[in-house]
Amino acid sequence: MAAIDASAPDHAAFGRNRPDADIVIDSKSLERALREKPDSTFSQRALGSGLGYRPQFRADLFAHRDEVDFLEIIADHYFDASREKLDELDLLKSHFPLVAHGLDLSIGSAEGLDSRYLDKIAALIERVDPPWWSEHLCFSRAGGVSVGHLASLPYTQEAIDVVARNVECLRTRIKTPLILENITCVVRIPGNEMEEAEFMSRTLAATGCGWLCDVANMYVNARNFGVDLEAQFERWPWDRLVQIHYAGGRARNGVLIDSHDAATSEAVWTLYDRVVARAPVKAVVLERDENIPPFRELVDEVARARATLVENGRWR
Amino acid sequence: MQNIPILNLPGPEFLNFFGLVVIIVLAAAYLCIRLADRTDRRPPPPVPQDPDAMEVAFLQGGVNQVIRTLIYDLAQRGFVALAPEDHVVSTEKQPQPGELNAMETLLLDAAQAKPKAHELFEVRSLRLLLLEQLAPVRAKLAAEELIKPAAVKIWRRRAQIAGTLIIVGVALAKIAVEWSKGPANLAYLIFLAAASVAALFALAYVMTRTHASRRGHAYLEAMRLAYGGRLKESVAHIGSPGPEARAFHGAALFLIGLYGFSPLKGTTEAMFAEAFSRGSQSQGADCGTSCGGSCGDGGASGGGD
Numbered sequence: 119m120a121a122i123d124a125s126a127p128d129h130a131a132f133g134r135n136r137p138d139a140d141i142v143i144d145s146k147s148l149e150r151a152l153r154e155k156p157d158s159t160f161s162q163r164a165l166g167s168g169l170g171y172r173p174q175f176r177a178d179l180f181a182h183r184d185e186v187d188f189l190e191i192i193a194d195h196y197f198d199a200s201r202e203k204l205d206e207l208d209l210l211k212s213h214f215p216l217v218a219h220g221l222d223l224s225i226g227s228a229e230g231l232d233s234r235y236l237d238k239i240a241a242l243i244e245r246v247d248p249p250w251w252s253e254h255l256c257f258s259r260a261g262g263v264s265v266g267h268l269a270s271l272p273y274t275q276e277a278i279d280v281v282a283r284n285v286e287c288l289r290t291r292i293k294t295p296l297i298l299e300n301i302t303c304v305v306r307i308p309g310n311e312m313e314e315a316e317f318m319s320r321t322l323a324a325t326g327c328g329w330l331c332d333v334a335n336m337y338v339n340a341r342n343f344g345v346d347l348e349a350q351f352e353r354w355p356w357d358r359l360v361q362i363h364y365a366g367g368r369a370r371n372g373v374l375i376d377s378h379d380a381a382t383s384e385a386v387w388t389l390y391d392r393v394v395a396r397a398p399v400k401a402v403v404l405e406r407d408e409n410i411p412p413f414r415e416l417v418d419e420v421a422r423a424r425a426t427l428v429e430n431g432r433w434r
Numbered sequence: 435m436q437n438i439p440i441l442n443l444p445g446p447e448f449l450n451f452f453g454l455v456v457i458i459v460l461a462a463a464y465l466c467i468r469l470a471d472r473t474d475r476r477p478p479p480p481v482p483q484d485p486d487a488m489e490v491a492f493l494q495g496g497v498n499q500v501i502r503t504l505i506y507d508l509a510q511r512g513f514v515a516l517a518p519e520d521h522v523v524s525t526e527k528q529p530q531p532g533e534l535n536a537m538e539t540l541l542l543d544a545a546q547a548k549p550k551a552h553e554l555f556e557v558r559s560l561r562l563l564l565l566e567q568l569a570p571v572r573a574k575l576a577a578e579e580l581i582k583p584a585a586v587k588i589w590r591r592r593a594q595i596a597g598t599l600i601i602v603g604v605a606l607a608k609i610a611v612e613w614s615k616g617p618a619n620l621a622y623l624i625f626l627a628a629a630s631v632a633a634l635f636a637l638a639y640v641m642t643r644t645h646a647s648r649r650g651h652a653y654l655e656a657m658r659l660a661y662g663g664r665l666k667e668s669v670a671h672i673g674s675p676g677p678e679a680r681a682f683h684g685a686a687l688f689l690i691g692l693y694g695f696s697p698l699k700g701t702t703e704a705m706f707a708e709a710f711s712r713g714s715q716s717q718g719a720d721c722g723t724s725c726g727g728s729c730g731d732g733g734a735s736g737g738g739d
Contacts, residue, residue, distance in 0.1 A: 177664035209659050
């Protein structure tokens with residue numbers, strides 16, 4: 119993950135709806151939508167222990183198909199896709215349950231959602247028809263400029279309102295339930311009004327979204343910012359947990375980086391086990407993007423994660 | 435017949451009409467043969483986790499592809515080698531009892547005569563023996579509707595006969611009418627009729643030359659998409675020292691069945707691609723239109739695949 123230039127994003131952008139926003143909804147419809155929001159929209163069946171799909175291990179994946187319960191695809195990889203990529207998507211869909219994971223929706227952008235991006239992801243979700251799909255609780259665009267990074271939102275009520283508005287816009291296009299993922303922070307935005315756990319809980323309550331808990335991100339943030347995970351643990355929105363991400367990372371200059379380029383650490387496994395024991399998760403996904411090892415090692419991690427699900431009655 | 439107005443049209447106008455008839459006949463033949471194989475109404479079966487090399491080879495190219503795959507495997511294991519002028523020869527290495535299965539033994543026996551690569555495709559007794567061994571594979575593929583249904587062969591024959599009768603019948607009727615009026619230049623009509631019949635047979639051949647049904651094609655395509663990356667890895671190992679040099683050994687052998695020898699071009703094993711390519715060409719030249727198709731029989735008579 120590249121280091122973020124903290125001065126680059128326009129923080130004030132989170133405080134208002136800009137006139138050039140692609141989609142703006144009025145406050146009355148937002149209030150109505152929030153009142154009507156269901157407590158939980160995730161009655162779908164559990165999917166088990168899956169893997170974040172990367173084309174590099176496609177052949178190995180098919181040769182070990184029965185060792186992976188489902189796949190998570192990166193939605194953005196299939197936007198404006200070639201015929202071959204679409205065939206690949208159809209092939210994956212015909213062999214595995216799929217969920218989709220978006221990268222660049224920028225759900226926290228005060229200027230609203232990018233309508234072109236929204237069109238693309240809506241089309242992709244329609245094609246894949248997953249039981250749910252996920253995005254990061256962050257912003258990656260501000261003032262029409264792509265940050266090129268998943269940037270942390272300020273933990274404020276204003277940011278929660280922005281996300282709620284954007285999610286409501288989203289729901290007019292995509293009926294498939296959305297779950298939001300906690301990200302790693304490189305810098306904390308000044309002016310936070312609450313801790314990350316509370317921010318996540320209140321955002322999910324305001325939006326009606328489920329939670330994609332990235333235990334690696336949770337661990338990385340706790341370590342890098344000296345948060346007492348134990349003390350904060352019960353403040354996370356466990357009643358909204360749908361999916362877990364886990365991955366390995368590395369340390370650079372004393373800072374942990376969620377780089378998805380190593381095996382999951384014991385510390386993250388410990389946290390993972392605790393989370394699975396705490397809440398009825400429906401699906402867990404191993405993320406690995408670089409330094410991809412022999413596929414057997416990935417499958418072993420998937421099996422390790424599945425064992426905890428089974429032990430806790432989350433999976434057959 | 436003289437009373438039929440169309441047959442009394444002047445030459446150019448009649449040729450227009452004749453061309454229209456030919457187009458309709460070809461389109462009807464296409465539809466008849468195409469609709470005889472409606473196996474693609476069902477999606478292809480899941481891609482296997484451990485593809486069977488013989489099953490894949492048989493589906494991809496009938497007995498010829500099975501022969502290619504077996505010869506390559508025997509060469510990888512050191513039992514046969516390619517000699518100059520495309521000869522396939524057995525080596526001094528002798529198999530241990532039970533080391534080779536029945537089909538491998540058949541091929542190794544055939545290699546004792548040092549045949550040229552393409553001659554392996556032409557030994558009818560060998561083909562029949564291989565087909566006998568492949569009967570369970572064929573039955574399994576047929577049960578899954580992966581090989582062309584028998585109806586394709588029936589409708590191909592019907593389309594060829596009916597189409598030929600219509601084209602030749604219309605041409606002969608015109609010739610009879612014109613001759614009854616006196617000498618006429620009908621060479622172009624005769625040429626056009628012959629070419630149209632040839633086009634009809636070529637169309638039927640092209641549509642039925644492959645062994646796989648439409649569902650089978652989709653299945654093979656899915657397998658290529660799923661395992662294409664493994665082909666690149668295996669090809670990269672060719673020529674490397676040590677056991678990795680047997681790039682398509684064991685579980686990877688199905689890739690030869692799936693892709694044939696063409697991926698070997700540009701590697702140190704390009705001679706397989708060249709020798710068997712020449713073999714296929716000479717085979718095809720002998721074959722004409724009568725061999726078109728395997729249509730599910732696996733090419734017992736020598737498939738022009």
